[in-house]
Amino acid sequence: MTRPVGRSRILIADDDAPTREQLALLLATEHDVVALVGDGKAAVEAAVQLGPDLALLDISMPVMSGIAAARHLRKCAHAIKVVFITNHVETAYVEEAFRLGAAGYVLKPNLAAELPIAIRTVLAGGTYRSSLLG
Amino acid sequence: MHDVEMSSLDDRIAALEHELAVCREGRSVAEEGELRLSLFLDSVQDFAFISFDLDGRVVGWSRGAERILDYPQVDAFGMYSGEFFTPEDVARGEDKREFRLAREASRAEDERWHLRRDGTRFWGSGVMTPLLDAQGRLCGFSKVLRDQTATKLAEACLRDSEERLRLFCENVHDYALIPVDLEGLVVGWNTGAARIFGYAPEEILGQHNSCFFNPEDIARGEPEQDLRRAVAEGRAEDARWMVHKDGSRFWSHWVTTPIRDQQTQLRGFAKVLHDSTERKAAEELRERLLEKERLLLQTQVRSTGEALDRTKEELRALAGSLLGAQEDERRRIARELHDDLSQRLAVLAIRLAALRDTLPDGPGGTQDEALQLEKYVAGLASEVRRLSHKLHPSILDDLGLVVAMRRLIEDFQASRDEPVTFIEREIPDDIAPATAAALFRIAQEGLRNVSKHAGEGPVRVGLEHESGALRLTIADAGSGFDHAAVRGLGGLGIISMQERAHLVGGSLNLNSRPGEGTTVEVRVPLTSDDDRAGRRRAAPAITKETR
Numbered sequence: 001m002t003r004p005v006g007r008s009r010i011l012i013a014d015d016d017a018p019t020r021e022q023l024a025l026l027l028a029t030e031h032d033v034v035a036l037v038g039d040g041k042a043a044v045e046a047a048v049q050l051g052p053d054l055a056l057l058d059i060s061m062p063v064m065s066g067i068a069a070a071r072h073l074r075k076c077a078h079a080i081k082v083v084f085i086t087n088h089v090e091t092a093y094v095e096e097a098f099r100l101g102a103a104g105y106v107l108k109p110n111l112a113a114e115l116p117i118a119i120r121t122v123l124a125g126g127t128y129r130s131s132l133l134g
Numbered sequence: 135m136h137d138v139e140m141s142s143l144d145d146r147i148a149a150l151e152h153e154l155a156v157c158r159e160g161r162s163v164a165e166e167g168e169l170r171l172s173l174f175l176d177s178v179q180d181f182a183f184i185s186f187d188l189d190g191r192v193v194g195w196s197r198g199a200e201r202i203l204d205y206p207q208v209d210a211f212g213m214y215s216g217e218f219f220t221p222e223d224v225a226r227g228e229d230k231r232e233f234r235l236a237r238e239a240s241r242a243e244d245e246r247w248h249l250r251r252d253g254t255r256f257w258g259s260g261v262m263t264p265l266l267d268a269q270g271r272l273c274g275f276s277k278v279l280r281d282q283t284a285t286k287l288a289e290a291c292l293r294d295s296e297e298r299l300r301l302f303c304e305n306v307h308d309y310a311l312i313p314v315d316l317e318g319l320v321v322g323w324n325t326g327a328a329r330i331f332g333y334a335p336e337e338i339l340g341q342h343n344s345c346f347f348n349p350e351d352i353a354r355g356e357p358e359q360d361l362r363r364a365v366a367e368g369r370a371e372d373a374r375w376m377v378h379k380d381g382s383r384f385w386s387h388w389v390t391t392p393i394r395d396q397q398t399q400l401r402g403f404a405k406v407l408h409d410s411t412e413r414k415a416a417e418e419l420r421e422r423l424l425e426k427e428r429l430l431l432q433t434q435v436r437s438t439g440e441a442l443d444r445t446k447e448e449l450r451a452l453a454g455s456l457l458g459a460q461e462d463e464r465r466r467i468a469r470e471l472h473d474d475l476s477q478r479l480a481v482l483a484i485r486l487a488a489l490r491d492t493l494p495d496g497p498g499g500t501q502d503e504a505l506q507l508e509k510y511v512a513g514l515a516s517e518v519r520r521l522s523h524k525l526h527p528s529i530l531d532d533l534g535l536v537v538a539m540r541r542l543i544e545d546f547q548a549s550r551d552e553p554v555t556f557i558e559r560e561i562p563d564d565i566a567p568a569t570a571a572a573l574f575r576i577a578q579e580g581l582r583n584v585s586k587h588a589g590e591g592p593v594r595v596g597l598e599h600e601s602g603a604l605r606l607t608i609a610d611a612g613s614g615f616d617h618a619a620v621r622g623l624g625g626l627g628i629i630s631m632q633e634r635a636h637l638v639g640g641s642l643n644l645n646s647r648p649g650e651g652t653t654v655e656v657r658v659p660l661t662s663d664d665d666r667a668g669r670r671r672a673a674p675a676i677t678k679e680t681r
Contacts, residue, residue, distance in 0.1 A: 060469070065532040071563055087477050088532070090519070092541045096533045109480035132480070 008123055011035045011050065013043035013066065014058040014085070019108075023056065023085070026115060040064030044072045047080055054122065059086040059093065067093075070100045081122050085111060089133060104128040182258075182279040185265065190215045190233060193274065202258070202281050204251040215277075220247050220255065236262040236275055245282065257286035312405040313393065314343045318361060321402065330409050332379035343405065346376050348383060364390040364403055373410065385414040454637040457630075461526070461571060468526035471518050479515035483508055527574065535570040536561050536597070539577060543595055546581045552590050558597040562660070565604070569658055572634040573597070573606050576642070579631050580608035580654045588612025588652060603640075604660050609653040614646045631656070 010031045014020045020036045027033055035046040040057070041064040047055055055073065057066035064072075070082050083104030084097050097105050103122040106114050107130040118128035175183045176197040185194030195210040203210070203218060216229035223229070223246055235242035245259040260279035267273045303311050303324045310327035314320055319342055323335040331338070331346065338345075344357035351357070351374060363370035370390040375383045388407030395401050490504035522528070530538040536558050543556040565573075577595065584593055591611040598605045628644060631654070635642040640658030 059532050060473070060528055067533050068563060087473055087480070088528075090523075090529070092529055092533065092537055096537050107480065109477055109484055132484075 007032050008053040008119075009034045009050070010119070011037070011043065011047055011052040011055045011080075013037045013040065013056065013061065013069065015039060015061045016058075019058075023111070023115070026112065027119070030116065031119070038062075040066055040069030040072075043069045044076075047073055047077050051077070052080060054081045054083060054119065056083050056085055059084055059088055059097075067096060067100065070097070070102060074101055083118055083122055083128070085115070094129075094133060098127075102127075105133070106130050107132045180280060182260075182277075184210075184215075184277045184279065186215055186233075186275040186277065188272065188274060190229070190275075194276070199279070202250075202256070202279065203248070209251075218248050220249060223247075232262050233275060236264050237272065240264060245286075248279070256281050257283040308408065310405070310407045312343065312407075313402055314361075314405060315402045316400065318343050318357060318403075330378075330384070330407070337379075348375050348377050351375075360390050361403055364392050365400065368392070373414075376407070384409050385411045450633070450636065453633050457634060457637065458568075461575075464526040465528075465531075468522040468528060471522040471525070472528060476515055476518045476522065479511055479518060483511045483515065486511060530570055530574050531567065534563055535565050535573060538570075538574055539595070539597060542574070542577060542581070546585075546593075549585065550590070550593070552592045554593045554595070556595045556597075560599045561597055561604070562599065566638075566661055569604070569638045569661070572638045572640070573604060573656065573658065576631045576634055576654070576656050577606060577608060579627050583627055583654075584608065584610045584612065584652075587615070591651070599660065602660055604658050606656040606658075607653060609651065611651040614648050614650045614652050 008031045010027055010033050012020055012023050012027075012033060012035070014023065015038050017038070020038075024033045024036060034050050034052050037043050037046050039061045043055060043057060043066075044064070046052075055069075057069055059066040061069075066084055066086070070084075073080055073082060078101070081103045082101065083106060084102055085106050085108060086093065087108050088094075089107060094105055104118045104127060106118045106128065110130065110132055114128075114130060118130075121128040178196070179198050179201055181196075182199035182202045183194065183196035184192060184199050187193050192210050192213045192215070195205070195207040199210065200206055205213070214229075215232070216224045219229050228246065232242045232244070240263065242262040243260070245257065247255045248258040249255055258279045259282045260277055262275055262277045264272050265274040265276055303322075306324055306326045307329055308326055309324075310330045311322070311324045312320055312327050313322035319340055320338050321340075323333070323338055327338075328334065342357075344352055347357050356374070360370050360372070368391075371388070373385065373387045376386045376388075377383055386407045387410045388405060391404045391406075392400055393402045393404055486504055486508045490501055490508065493500040493504055495501045527538055527541070529541055539558065540556060543554055547554040581593070581595075588610040589612045593611075594607070594609045596605070596607040596609075598607075628642075632642045635656050635658060638658050639661070640656060643655040643657075644652070645655070646652035
């Protein structure tokens with residue numbers, strides 16, 4: 001499970017373009033951002049095509065939610081690690097996310113502080129749960 | 135006579151006396167007979183017995199004559215017979231003719247108006263006979279007269295009424311009045327019959343009445359049946375096509391009545407009929423107009439019905455689009471609240487936490503104050519999330535129907551003591567959003583009804599996938615209700631549930647009985663997003679905004 005240290009390939013899916021850009025900038029120093037997409041369906045297609053190491057998925061997205069996209073990836077590209085980036089703090093969300101095999105759950109207000117740590121943890125084979133969750 | 139030579143004068147005298155006695159006796163016998171006859175004649179009051187001499191003067195006057203002609207015997211004697219006749223008859227010489235006829239034919243019988251003493255008239259029927267003496271010589275006349283005025287008047291009346299009836303029948307133009315005999319042969323023909331049928335009396339009298347019928351009716355034996363029915367039922371009434379003399383047809387209403395004499399013996403039949411062709415044509419025209427009007431009305435009703443159906447469809451589409459628009463708007467506001475406001479509050483909380491670390495610590499210090507603020511902001515954020523969820527459960531879009539339902543059931547369970555169970559089986563992940571939203575909202579409404587109306591008791595919610603459809607059931611063990619009794623009574627909750635089911639091509643059944651709980655069952659087809667889009671295009675004015 002442990003990957004050799006090096007630049008990982010990351011896919012970013014968020015329906016808010018400024019957020020996508022911000023995330024790309026945030027991660028670009030450590031990783032290769034292979035795709036920026038705006039909905040769950042595009043994320044699944046890009047993931048299947050590009051085979052990234054990790055997919056950062058927003059949950060609330062049009063066309064297909066991040067959760068639904070994760071369900072698909074679990075079936076057709078289960079090697080891709082999934083980290084959710086979201087505003088949802090409700091238990092139902094968190095539970096469903098981890099039930100679907102998510103490796104990380106990061107809350108958006110604290111992205112800058114938590115996301116680099118979360119990604120490192122996940123790529124190292126661990127799971128990350130936002131410190132803001134009770 | 136006697137031999138006078140051989141007898142003495144005395145003998146002769148004696149013989150004469152005897153002869154005289156015998157004669158006297160004979161005369162008294164004759165006188166007595168005459169007296170008796172006179173008494174008899176006088177006692178007969180209904181007849182006047184009058185005798186006249188050769189000049190026609192009254193010489194005998196019975197009591198009956200006194201009564202009938204009103205002249206006492208003394209006044210009547212010597213009156214001339216013509217004085218009892220009307221001046222008109224006298225002028226015509228009827229008085230003399232009577233005597234002459236009596237002389238020549240031994241009998242003159244006639245009836246005429248006679249005059250009483252006061253000039254009034256009476257109808258007398260009389261016989262005058264000649265009176266002959268022993269030698270057969272005419273010596274006078276006798277007349278027997280009877281007052282027949284009453285009979286005469288009665289006869290006249292009868293004759294009059296018969297005549298009037300005949301004239302009436304003959305002159306009726308609009309109705310054929312046709313008497314037929316027992317054989318059905320025509321025995322009378324009035325003006326109306328001639329006018330209607332076109333036969334002259336001599337052409338038709340004695341003909342069988344079947345010539346008025348059309349050949350089809352004759353073949354069916356209608357002419358005979360008509361008479362039979364008249365006898366059996368007292369009358370036969372019908373309407374049919376009849377035939378003119380020239381073969382053309384006319385529509386006729388008619389009645390056949392049996393004619394019976396005073397001994398109730400059947401003597402024949404009376405047929406009364408009327409040419410109703412025009413009336414029939416008018417009636418048919420009226421029928422046609424009515425039919426036309428009825429058809430028009432039907433068309434109007436149908437088009438009104440169609441318009442109503444269209445209106446209903448439009449209303450349904452409108453309701454659908456309203457529900458859709460409401461859902462979209464709620465979703466939008468919910469996202470604003472959640473993604474923007476809620477996020478800012480989260481940032482605020484993080485900054486407050488960071489700020490708190492830089493503040494002086496200690497009892498009653500500003501760190502405590504900052505902590506209170508953090509908690510307040512956290513509470514505010516939670517409230518905003520709750521509001522957002524209430525407006526539109528983003529969980530439905532994000533996590534799917536099953537998770538959203540589970541969350542709904544958990545929330546519902548939190549408000550009740552009795553168990554609320556949720557059973558879901560083989561629910562696919564990719565339910566069309568509209569279908570998922572409809573089922574979720576129906577479940578929400580259904581549970582709201584349970585808590586409002588059903589009271590305590592276990593509740594079972596089921597979501598199943600069976601043969602291309604999703605089946606949602608919400609069953610409570612509560613008080614139940616009579617469906618018919620609450621129909622239309624503020625059942626907006628039920629109506630909106632039905633409308634939501636209908637909008638996604640489904641149906642809703644409500645089973646409830648007082649005391650036996652209520653089960654709401656919804657069945658909606660499981661269609662893909664593409665199918666839904668197709669349906670949407672078909673239905674007007676439903677907009678669906680996607681973010």
